[in-house]
Amino acid sequence: xxxxxEVKENVAGGKTKLVAGLVQEALDEGADAREILAVMSExxxxxxxxxxxxxLFTPEMLLAARAMQKGVDVLKPLLAEEGAPSYGxxxxxxxxxxxxxxxxxxxxxxxxxxxxEVIDLGVDVKKEKFIDAIKANPDVKIVxxxxxxxxxxxxxxxxxxxxxxxxxxxxxxxxxxxxxxxELANSIGADGYALDAGAAVLKAKELVx
Amino acid sequence: xxxxxxxxxxxxxxxxxxxxxxxxxxxxxxIGTCVFDQPMFGNGKDPFGVNWIVTKxxxxxxxxxxxxxxxxxxxxxxxxxxxESMGLEEAAKEEVASIDRDAQIINVFSCTGIFERxxxxxxxxxxxxxxxxxxxxxxxxxxxxxDYKIACxxxxxxxxxxxxxxxxxxxxxxxxxxxxxxxxxxxxKPAHSRILAAIAxxxxxxxxxTCGKCEEIVGDYVEMGAKLWNSAQIMNDLxxxxxxxxxxxxxxxxxxxxxxxxYNDATAEDxxxxxxxxxxxxxxxxxxxxxPVFMNEKGNAMMVGGDPxxxxxxxxxxxxxxx
Numbered sequence: 119x120x121x122x123x124e125v126k127e128n129v130a131g132g133k134t135k136l137v138a139g140l141v142q143e144a145l146d147e148g149a150d151a152r153e154i155l156a157v158m159s160e161x162x163x164x165x166x167x168x169x170x171x172x173x174l175f176t177p178e179m180l181l182a183a184r185a186m187q188k189g190v191d192v193l194k195p196l197l198a199e200e201g202a203p204s205y206g207x208x209x210x211x212x213x214x215x216x217x218x219x220x221x222x223x224x225x226x227x228x229x230x231x232x233x234x235e236v237i238d239l240g241v242d243v244k245k246e247k248f249i250d251a252i253k254a255n256p257d258v259k260i261v262x263x264x265x266x267x268x269x270x271x272x273x274x275x276x277x278x279x280x281x282x283x284x285x286x287x288x289x290x291x292x293x294x295x296x297x298x299x300x301e302l303a304n305s306i307g308a309d310g311y312a313l314d315a316g317a318a319v320l321k322a323k324e325l326v327x
Numbered sequence: 328x329x330x331x332x333x334x335x336x337x338x339x340x341x342x343x344x345x346x347x348x349x350x351x352x353x354x355x356x357x358i359g360t361c362v363f364d365q366p367m368f369g370n371g372k373d374p375f376g377v378n379w380i381v382t383k384x385x386x387x388x389x390x391x392x393x394x395x396x397x398x399x400x401x402x403x404x405x406x407x408x409x410x411e412s413m414g415l416e417e418a419a420k421e422e423v424a425s426i427d428r429d430a431q432i433i434n435v436f437s438c439t440g441i442f443e444r445x446x447x448x449x450x451x452x453x454x455x456x457x458x459x460x461x462x463x464x465x466x467x468x469x470x471x472x473x474d475y476k477i478a479c480x481x482x483x484x485x486x487x488x489x490x491x492x493x494x495x496x497x498x499x500x501x502x503x504x505x506x507x508x509x510x511x512x513x514x515x516k517p518a519h520s521r522i523l524a525a526i527a528x529x530x531x532x533x534x535x536x537t538c539g540k541c542e543e544i545v546g547d548y549v550e551m552g553a554k555l556w557n558s559a560q561i562m563n564d565l566x567x568x569x570x571x572x573x574x575x576x577x578x579x580x581x582x583x584x585x586x587x588x589x590y591n592d593a594t595a596e597d598x599x600x601x602x603x604x605x606x607x608x609x610x611x612x613x614x615x616x617x618x619p620v621f622m623n624e625k626g627n628a629m630m631v632g633g634d635p636x637x638x639x640x641x642x643x644x645x646x647x648x649x650x
Binding site: 132134172175176177178180181184215216217218219220221223224227240241267268269271272296297313314 | 380382383384387390391451452455456458459460500501502503504505506507510584585586589590591592622
């Protein structure tokens, strides 16, 4: 088995303690940093699909994302020199009034593992804080907002409508959370809806490509 | 037939005379769990030192404030409180005095189950990874925490003399279990099983609370001795579960808590319509208790009270719940 295949398999298997060493070995054997990043992203894509289909569960997906992160840490200096491929910036947060962060963190981790530059605003994020982050990052491609609670759906709606009211905004809006549905997402003007973290990555890529 | 008689008929696998609704059926006691497990009515620290923040839909540990991040370190940080010195008798005096044992089922809540407790210490992501990366340390933690929970539950049973203890541990999201059934069974279930057995050993009815889509392990709950499953949300095959476990398990829930009847601006008509759906769809199975969940500006109407829409629901419920 080639070293690069080993990297891929160990990312998919969530081997957080092995991936960094394997990535270094692959580099030492002459593999290109971008090629290694590509196979790791491929592994994460497969993990995301298996998660969405119910074949894998959250711990396995989290471990895969963490394993990939270890590999990316090794590649970072090289990628910085070469200019790393990226899907662009994504600002993410749980809307005002909602302190739940499990799903949001998972989506952030998966997006980061898949080549997005993630700016995580955390939980209980007011519309104004999203807007400040957007102003500070005019090249943002995706703004992702979530709400776990039915009580904060109105805040999600107001936040999304606030983005959409400014016609100058070119980024896409992705929404999710337990009470969210595709219909509801459409009705509030979101560009995309994702049921889970695996689907969020696919949808985010679709929106920027 | 009063609420108690109707409930015990259902518990014995017979067809009840009417479909119970939680608010009529139970006297819910929460002071014990506030003393032993977590604050519920205001921000503050629990007996282990975890800071909790109260939201409209319940209290949660303060995000991103972890006691430790590696489960192998748990013994360095977790100090078990002395439950005898925590003053439950005094704290629960008013709640105990308000109990009418003839009218309702006395249901004592035991919140922050062993899985939730681990997440309260080290966050969900670290917890979920630990289940797979270090199952031995997790098992050791869960067994120790089960000992604590059992001691607390025994103390609450002494003080309240309840009919039922509802043990809360949320193991699922709206889409499925947090962890695979195999991981649950191997790492969490042995300790979980001891807690339910300890409740039953005192002659008290074990009620298992797990939100979300957890149908894959409902059979495990039955096997471990749970007689009720709350909050039985609609992403599970509730009808199938009622059929499969008739006479062994009462399904408590059924409310579409992510749907329009649980939105802040739900009208009384929305709520009454959801109540009627629950009564008609699940009630005839004979092993169902309705658990309404709707929100107002103060929080969950069932917990905070004072919501006129609730009176509308109950008025209709009493008409449509006869079997």
